[in-house]
Amino acid sequence: MFQFRTFLFYAFVVGNLYGVVKSQENMGSVCVLTDAPKQCGAFCLSAQLPFIDHNYKVQRQLKSLSEMLERIEKSALTVQNKSPANLESIQQNALNFQKENQAKLDRIEKEIRESKVYILDRIEKGSQETQTTMEGIQTESQAKMDSILQKAKIISLGFQWIESRYFYIENNAKQSWTNAENTCRKRGGHLAAFDNQKEFDAVIAKLHRNTPYWLGISDRKKEGEFVSESGNRPKILTFAPGEPNNDGGNEDCVDIYNGVMNDLPCDLQRHFICQLDSEV
Incomplete structure (x- = not known):
């Protein structure tokens, strides 16, 4: 700046000095001093x-x-x-x-x-x-x-729902207790036992009158101690008066006849009942 x-x-x-010089040149007068004062x-x-x-x-x-x-x-x-x-x-x-x-x-x-x-x-x-x-x-x-x-x-296979489980009731063929158990196993189950009275009554109602059926209960392993083929102690046992008596010393298998149970020789021919499960 x-x-x-x-x-x-x-x-x-x-610029201004140049202007002064020019102005003096243009005046055309010269002061000649002969008597200065x-x-x-x-x-x-x-x-x-x-x-x-x-x-x-x-x-x-x-x-x-x-x-x-x-x-x-x-x-x-x-x-x-x-x-x-x-x-x-x-x-x-x-x-x-x-x-x-x-x-x-x-x-x-x-x-x-x-x-x-x-x-x-x-x-x-x-x-x-x-x-x-x-x-x-x-x-x-x-x-x-x-x-x-x-x-x-x-x-x-012939099973039917009765009360609370499946059961098969064989009303035609008759077999020994052992053969009947094998037949039930082939169908996927065992010879039957009952879980409670209501179930027992419902199954009995479907059986033929005056016809014996093998159940899955026996004392074959120890006399007097009945167990089911599932290995359980039976919950329902309805033996007739005086039964089981092991008459002749060889009655180890249980059947049911008109709602009453009895011990009999296992080689007798009977109709039979199978259960599908192994719970009882």
């Missing part, structure tokens, strides 16, 4: 008046130029002083704007990631739930199918 001001000042001075007075003073007047004007213009330069310098300093603050403010605003928008972008990106993870998680969980449900349905269906097939097999 100082060099610019100096340049303007020198340019202005040179007399001649130099009025003439020389009148010759120098234009220079004095022009110098005064130059001084005024220099002052005006100096004042203008000072104002320009002050304005420049003011702008220079304010510009960094404005620039810093602009930069700060730009930085804040960038941060704000970056934060929004980060938030949007985060929401997109979370949404993607949530959707994928829901899809995966839904697939797992669907697979679990399908497996459950398949298992349940298989169990039902197995049950249906088992029931079909049971029915085809």
Whole structure:
């Protein structure tokens, strides 16, 4: 700023001096001194008046130029002083704007990631739930199918649901106690015993009157200790009065006749009753 001001000042001075020289050349008068005290007075003073007047004007213009330069310098300093603050403010605003928008972008990106993870998680969980449900349905269906097939097999083997279990009542063929037990095993069960009185009454109601049937009860292993072929102690025993008596020393197997039990030789031929399970 100082060099610019100096340049303007020198340019202005040179221009004005050039103007003074030109003005003196144009006057066309030369002061020849023969008697200086007399001649130099009025003439020389009148010759120098234009220079004095022009110098005064130059001084005024220099002052005006100096004042203008000072104002320009002050304005420049003011702008220079304010510009960094404005620039810093602009930069700060730009930085804040960038941060704000970056934060929004980060938030949007985060929401997109979370949404993607949530959707994928829901899809995966839904697939797992669907697979679990399908497996459950398949298992349940298989169990039902197995049950249906088992029931079909049971029915085809002649078993029927009586009270709370499956029983097979052989009313045609007659066999020894041992053969009857083997026949029941081939059908998937044993010679029958009874779990409770209600079950006993329900089965007896389906037997032919005056017809003996082998049961799965005997004391073949130890005389006087009756057990079922499932290895359990019988819950229902309805021996006739005076029975069991082991008549002849070889009555180890139990039959039922019109609802009454009796011990008899195991090689006798009887109809028989099978149970499907081994619970009793």
